[in-house]
Amino acid sequence: MRDEIMSHPDFPVVDSHVHLYPDPLALKATPALASRFGNAPAFDGTVGGCIAKNATSGIFASLNLPVATKPDSVGGTNRFWSGYAPARSKGGVFSLASFHPQVEDKAAEVARIAEAGFTGIKFHPEYQLFGFNDAGMDDAWAAMSEFGLVAYLHAGGERVFKPPYRSTPSDVATLQQRFPKLKIVAAHLGGFGMWDEAEAALVGTIVYLDLSHTFFWMPDAQILRMVKAHGAERILFGTDAPWQDQGEVLEAFLKLPLTEPERRAICHTNASTLFHLP
Ligand SMILES: [Zn+2]
Secondary structure (H helix, E strand, O other): OHHHHHHOOOOOOOEEEEEOOOHHHHHHHHHHHOOOOOHOOOOOHHHHHHHHHHHHHOEEEEEEEOOOOOOOHHHHHHHHHHOOOOEEEEEEOOOEEEOOOOOOHHHHHHHHHHHOOOOOEEEOHEEEEEEOOHHHHHHHHHHHHHHHHHEEOEEEOOOOOOOOOOOOHHHHHHHHHHHOEEEEEHHHOOOOOOHHHHHHHHOOOOOEEEOOOOOOOOHHHHHHHHHHOOOOOHHOOOOOEEOOOOOHHHHHHOOOOOEEEEHHHHHHHHHHHHOOOO
């Protein structure tokens, strides 16, 4: 039985949470972030590095989540990653778009993102200095709901920021209640380091939860309990690579006593449906 649980999945595993940088930037950004996080990267932060590491980790494709830290870098970031938008990528790496709360015409920016073939947008309130329920963001959430774009949210604490955090599990729950048609993924099982609050506020809601930065950071028993209670059809496999080793995370995931249909939903079907991966 144990061998059966540990056996490699016979479906293509999608890692729904990685952070990649254009090649010249990766050379600087990856070592700088590594020293800031105090954490050696699993690869060099490039698309090629990710694909090579995936090949030895049992991962078929990765979804990149770019974060623009200034409003005027949104255009350039999205131009670069549009070649990897789900509608245009040749496979191996897909990318969501970035956005910034200080973008002036939010609805127009969301429309541009949808037109470029992206199927979702990553938000990180600590780096982008905003709250999900700030009134100024409502135009963006409304436009995203209309276009069917997924809001992929960092949630909970962050090793390099201090509390109080701007994106608690309850903030995510409030946003979903305010915009019931908005498709939301909350990273880190709904709130890094705030798992009891996430379990209370998000488990059982329609919010999707990803598994990045949960293994090795919280008890496996709580991960399993949350996954089972929330339902595998709203859980996404993700690693936060290169800031976690995607092979090690996949191995830890495969040790959880889940059924084959649950593993398939979490590692493959949910991501390919939600992000329209070809
Ligand atoms: Zn991340």
